[in-house]
Amino acid sequence: MNLLLCSLFREKKRRRVVELTEKMVVDGGSGRTCEWDGRWNHIKKFLERSGPFTHPDFEPSTESLQFMLETCKILVIGAGGLGCELLKDLALSGFRNIHVVDMDTIDVSNLNRQFLFRPTDVGRPKANVAADFVNNRIPGCYIILEFIYPSFIHLEFHIIVCGLDSIVARRWMNGMLLSLLVFEDGVLDPSSIIPLIDGGTEGFKGNARVILPGMTACIDCTLELYPPQINFPMCTIASMPRLPEHCIEYVRMLLWPKETPFGDGVVLDGDDPEHIQWVYQRSLERAADFNITGVTYRLTQGVVKRIIPAVASTNAVIAGKSAYIPLNNYMVFNDVDGLYTYTFEAERKENCSACSQVPLDLHFSPSSKLQEMLDHLTESASLQMKSPALTATVEGKNKTLYLQSVASIEQRTRPNLSKTLKELGLSDGQELAVADATTPQTMLFRLCFTS
Numbered sequence: 228m229n230l231l232l233c234s235l236f237r238e239k240k241r242r243r244v245v246e247l248t249e250k251m252v253v254d255g256g257s258g259r260t261c262e263w264d265g266r267w268n269h270i271k272k273f274l275e276r277s278g279p280f281t282h283p284d285f286e287p288s289t290e291s292l293q294f295m296l297e298t299c300k301i302l303v304i305g306a307g308g309l310g311c312e313l314l315k316d317l318a319l320s321g322f323r324n325i326h327v328v329d330m331d332t333i334d335v336s337n338l339n340r341q342f343l344f345r346p347t348d349v350g351r352p353k354a355n356v357a358a359d360f361v362n363n364r365i366p367g368c369y370i371i372l373e374f375i376y377p378s379f380i381h382l383e384f385h386i387i388v389c390g391l392d393s394i395v396a397r398r399w400m401n402g403m404l405l406s407l408l409v410f411e412d413g414v415l416d417p418s419s420i421i422p423l424i425d426g427g428t429e430g431f432k433g434n435a436r437v438i439l440p441g442m443t444a445c446i447d448c449t450l451e452l453y454p455p456q457i458n459f460p461m462c463t464i465a466s467m468p469r470l471p472e473h474c475i476e477y478v479r480m481l482l483w484p485k486e487t488p489f490g491d492g493v494v495l496d497g498d499d500p501e502h503i504q505w506v507y508q509r510s511l512e513r514a515a516d517f518n519i520t521g522v523t524y525r526l527t528q529g530v531v532k533r534i535i536p537a538v539a540s541t542n543a544v545i546a547g548k549s550a551y552i553p554l555n556n557y558m559v560f561n562d563v564d565g566l567y568t569y570t571f572e573a574e575r576k577e578n579c580s581a582c583s584q585v586p587l588d589l590h591f592s593p594s595s596k597l598q599e600m601l602d603h604l605t606e607s608a609s610l611q612m613k614s615p616a617l618t619a620t621v622e623g624k625n626k627t628l629y630l631q632s633v634a635s636i637e638q639r640t641r642p643n644l645s646k647t648l649k650e651l652g653l654s655d656g657q658e659l660a661v662a663d664a665t666t667p668q669t670m671l672f673r674l675c676f677t678s
């Protein structure tokens with residue numbers, strides 16, 4: 228059924244035993260080149276015979292295992308909750324040439340689920356500790372660290388696996404893989420495709436998807452699937468609370484600035500127990516007024532800090548998803564209430580800003596202000612840019628219309644925001660170049676004037 232899930236459960240069981248006798252097992256580790264009879268028997272069962280779920284093009288052979296053990300080069304992006312599971316699953320499944328990148332360091336709150344880390348590792352880089360752990364535990368596995376994102380591009384990975392919590396980083400990676408595609412006479416050269424397997428979890432929900440850049444739906448094609456941050460309507464918070472969260476938001480947003488319980492200008496700190504205690508008590512009073520139950524200290528802190536609890540089992544399920552017939556191409560998992568999972572085929576978006584190869588049209592009136600265009604780029608559900616920098620060619624010269632990331636240029640171009648497109652010298656059909664943190668490539672747009 229599921230190659231990686233099997234090894235996952237086996238490892239879960241093993242880990243429990245191993246934890247009791249950990250020192251002995253680690254010290255007894257048997258060198259990198261160690262192989263033993265039957266080591267890969269469970270993997271061979273999948274690779275050397277066919278079954279009801281095998282891909283129609285799959286030919287059972289002994290070469291597949293050799294490819295996994297010796298040739299296949301995998302990049303894992305992220306060594307956090309999903310990343311730990313991914314590295315362990317891949318290493319136990321016979322992948323040995325694994326590279327990992329993660330810029331984060333280990334926090335004590337990671338330890339409940341990021342099981343490659345121990346209390347003594349707090350403060351150390353995640354990628355280093357994860358790589359050391361797996362390399363020591365799984366003979367023959369050799370995980371290599373990657374330090375900066377652009378450096379791995381020339382390394383020619385066979386597969387890239389993402390276990391990230393950042394949408395921007397995902398989109399950036401997606402854009403990078405799209406930029407590597409080679410087209411000959413408009414036809415995509417399949418050998419330039421590097422498959423991207425992307426997983427994501429949030430509490431008890433998760434998803435896994437397979438992206439063949441240039442062929443199947445990319446991250447930006449389905450950008451609308453990422454929900455905007457939940458914000459409760461102000462009128463509900465102020466006058467018609469129904470949920471305990473509404474009461475906490477009321478205290479956080481309205482009472483705190485009004486009553487300034489810890490002095491003028493003191494910002495509510497979600498890590499300060501006294502602050503949370505104050506918000507908690509006030510929220511309880513508010514809840515009592517409206518007959519609402521369920522306000523707790525923990526919920527208060529969760530709402531104030533906008534915590535979405537990370538759940539280890541969700542990470543394990545999402546990381547373990549793999550099948551003979553490649554996932555086509557989007558799997559959803561939800562065990563908030565019972566268990567629910569299904570797969571569907573996400574479709575490519577004809578005018579996807581990342582993978583469609585055609586400049587998107589931007590419709591504005593000549594009297595629209597540049598600020599309106601900027602708002603559209605950041606607020607539109609299909610674009611969701613972070614800090615777009617706009618340039619255009621005006622009267623033969625390259626002109627920066629607005630750029631936020633460099634303070635001096637921001638200051639110089641800020642007045643443009645209140646100018647109209649016409650005043651800026653832009654014309655109908657004009658090409659606009661937009662750079663943003665969500666992609667490594669500059670995106671082209673075509674300005675279409677509406678009357």
Ligand SMILES: [Zn+2]
Nearest residue numbers: 445448579582
């Ligand atoms: Zn796309």
